[in-house]
Amino acid sequence: MLYLYNGALDVPKILKDWYEEEAKSNYGAYIPFVGTVRSEDEIEGLSFDIYEPILFSWFEAWQKKAKAKGAVIKMAHSRGDVLLHESSYIAAVFSPKRRVALEFIDEFVEDFKASAPIWKYDLKDGKRVYALDRSTAIKGSGILGVKN
């Protein structure tokens, strides 16, 4: 369950919807992570590009891992501009017992940061500036740069 939205996420609605979707599913734990845009370096906000085909296949691989442990992952992310103090990312894990959900949310969010095909830009003076210094090269990057 991966949901993409144009612009900022409606956090209270999404968290409520997810809660209600699983309220009768007999999960003992619901652990959400919400990412919010902070004011720093004089940015006006952030902006995102997403490559959806690989994002969906990456997410499905994680959903299979979660299912094998009786858990389910939900994720929402923004496309385009998200301003200060708005939210661009929510991930949540539901599981029968808390330990699985606590471990999964940690592993999932870390791999999301390192692998999900999403590109972040700072919004400064109305322009998008690619946040290269905060970005991570996907595992296996650089093969086209190797000289024969």
Place this chain on the structure above:
Amino acid sequence: MVRVEFLGPIQKDALELDIKNLNELATILQGDKEMSEWLENSAVAVNDTLVSSLEAPLKDGDKISLLPPVCGG
């Protein structure tokens, strides 16, 4: 022909190339000075699956994507 797409912040139009494998693509892109930095830090996907080797053969209609460093959230 294969189609090569440059994703995210790489400001480059897609290419249509007559090549048989990714080694040929590497040679072509290494000749483009504006691409040199991106080649060092980008991942490569063929038909939306990430690849770790340049050896796999390409066939007519394949889609190749270059994915520069990511930062979701």
